[in-house]
Amino acid sequence: MEHFDVAVVGLGVLGSAASYHAALKGAKVLGLEQFEFGHVHGASHDTSRIVRKSNSESEYVKLVKAAYKDWAELEKISGQKLLTTTGGLFFLPKDAPIPASNYTQALTANDVPHELLDNKEVNKRWPQFNVPDSVDTVYDPDTGIVHASKTVATMQWVARSRGAVLKERTRVERVTPKSSGKGVVIQTSQGTFHANKVILTTDAWTNKLLAPLGVHIPLQIMQEQVTYFKPSEPAEFESPHFPTWIWGGAPCFYGFPCYGEPTIKAAHDFAQNMMTPEERTYVPSPRLQGELTEFLQRLMPDKGREPLRTVTCQYTITPDRRFVISPLDNHKDVIVGLGAAHAFKFAPAFGRVLAELAVDGQTVEDISKFGLPKTASATSKI
Numbered sequence: 574m575e576h577f578d579v580a581v582v583g584l585g586v587l588g589s590a591a592s593y594h595a596a597l598k599g600a601k602v603l604g605l606e607q608f609e610f611g612h613v614h615g616a617s618h619d620t621s622r623i624v625r626k627s628n629s630e631s632e633y634v635k636l637v638k639a640a641y642k643d644w645a646e647l648e649k650i651s652g653q654k655l656l657t658t659t660g661g662l663f664f665l666p667k668d669a670p671i672p673a674s675n676y677t678q679a680l681t682a683n684d685v686p687h688e689l690l691d692n693k694e695v696n697k698r699w700p701q702f703n704v705p706d707s708v709d710t711v712y713d714p715d716t717g718i719v720h721a722s723k724t725v726a727t728m729q730w731v732a733r734s735r736g737a738v739l740k741e742r743t744r745v746e747r748v749t750p751k752s753s754g755k756g757v758v759i760q761t762s763q764g765t766f767h768a769n770k771v772i773l774t775t776d777a778w779t780n781k782l783l784a785p786l787g788v789h790i791p792l793q794i795m796q797e798q799v800t801y802f803k804p805s806e807p808a809e810f811e812s813p814h815f816p817t818w819i820w821g822g823a824p825c826f827y828g829f830p831c832y833g834e835p836t837i838k839a840a841h842d843f844a845q846n847m848m849t850p851e852e853r854t855y856v857p858s859p860r861l862q863g864e865l866t867e868f869l870q871r872l873m874p875d876k877g878r879e880p881l882r883t884v885t886c887q888y889t890i891t892p893d894r895r896f897v898i899s900p901l902d903n904h905k906d907v908i909v910g911l912g913a914a915h916a917f918k919f920a921p922a923f924g925r926v927l928a929e930l931a932v933d934g935q936t937v938e939d940i941s942k943f944g945l946p947k948t949a950s951a952t953s954k955i
Contacts (some may be wrong), residue, residue: 577603577738579931580759580768582745582782584610585617586721586917587910588774589728590924591931595772596735597650598932603766604732604739605759607778610725614850615776616886617725619799621832622917623817624656625716626685627663629675632942634683636919639938643921644719651727659812659830661716662695662702664872665709666822673709680711688712701815701873716817718832721917728924748773748782750904757906770931774910777850777889786904790897790911790946793890795847797914798857798883799840800865805877807835826868836881841865843888843914850887857883888914891946898926898943909945 579595581588584606592604608614624644628634644656665673673689680687690712692704704710729739744762748771751758757771773782777794804810815830815837828839844861848854862883869878890913891897897911910927912919922938929936 574765574767575603576767577601578769579603579928580605580757580766580771582748582759582771582773583607583775583778584725584729584739584741585615585774585776586725586728586920587912587923587927588772589617589725589732590920591772591774591910591927592737592739592924593728593732593735594921594925594928595932596732596737598928600928600932602732602737603768604729604737605743605745605761606739606741607744608742610729610739610741611722613855614853614887616888616914617917618722618886619884620721621718621829621838622721623661623716623819623827623829624719624918625661625713625817627661627676627680627687627711627713627716629671629679631679631682632939633919634679634685636922636938638683638685640919640922641715643925647727647731647921651731653723653727655724655727656717656719657812657832658715658717660816661713662699662816662818663711663713664704664818664820664822665711667707667709669822671821673711676711680713686714699815701809702818703872703874718817718829719917720833724920745775745782747785748907749785750906755906770906770908772908772910772927772931774927776911777887779889779909779911783901783909786901786907788901788945790909791892792911793845793847793888794849795843795845795888795890796853796855796885797840797842797844797846797888798861798885799838800857800862800883801834801836801838801881802869803836803879803881805875807831810837820868820872824864826865826872828869839865839869841868843890853885853887855885857885890914893946895946896923896943897945898923898930898940899945900930902945
């Protein structure tokens with residue numbers, strides 16, 4: 574049974590990031606993925622993701638500031654262009670669950686450049702929008718787009734180039750801490766492996782591996798979808814003429830400028846289309862499609878806009894949608910990483926923190942608020 578310093582289970586963006594950072598630190602790394610590389614069963618496929626510093630909570634702003642440095646380092650190491658700066662608008666209705674002041678305070682406290690704009694200024698600078706006067710807008714000039722599937726492939730390539738062994742179609746069936754109290758046995762569909770530490774970036778499948786360890790994290794799993802539209806005048810929706818945007822009301826929507834093709838992309842965030850991975854249909858919801866189309870027509874009027882395609886993905890939501898970056902309380906060699914469906918922008922830093930915990934036993938980042946949820950239940954102890 575081959576022995577590794579670090580085993581990473583689940584090679585979406587967070588697991589791929591942890592693998593390459595651990596390999597950069599000189600660790601002997603094993604990465605295990607139950608599906609084929611680049612699969613569509615999780616939340617790391619397709620093209621674009623928003624990368625932004627704007628957030629209402631200081632701990633996330635601090636971590637994403639670090640992530641921008643990690644994105645730049647990944648581009649330098651790989652020679653790949655991954656991040657494109659577009660600027661970003663965060664629309665916050667005055668009756669939104671989180672007011673604009675929470676965002677401006679968090680950004681100011683962390684020295685992040687931004688502007689607070691009224692609707693007249695937004696509509697003047699970006700006439701594609703029709704923002705009502707009941708909305709405050711935070712503009713983050715550093716917001717951008719990262720290519721999702723290219724990022725995952727790049728991280729995996731860097732990991733391999735530093736000696737990591739990455740295996741696809743290798744389902745992990747059980748993770749068992751050794752009776753000696755040091756190290757972990759990983760049983761898979763392709764054999765058994767040993768590692769000093771194991772990182773679980775297993776998203777919707779996390780509790781299946783935690784159950785034998787007596788741990789259960791309350792998770793909500795849902796199928797989400799994004800739609801690509803062709804505007805009547807695509808040139809008007811190209812960067813730098815058009816930014817990324819987020820509507821921070823309830824419900825929440827978000828969208829992108831043209832990116833690699835003459836389309837814009839938009840979606841309803843946290844639509845709560847509940848299902849398990851086994852129940853997932855991969856079929857887009859006509860109801861969600863209709864709600865999105867209706868919302869876009871109000872915010873960005875364009876009678877000639879046509880939907881071209883809709884792509885589904887899977888959300889795994891933790892309590893309060895907070896990150897989990899933590900060893901298990903009773904099994905310190907098992908480290909859990911859950912991004913709560915908003916971690917792609919943080920991915921290089923998120924993965925680095927996981928690697929630091931696994932290799933060094935500590936991290937330079939403040940993750941004090943990203944422990945196991947207090948509502949996580951321990952069903953037994955072994």
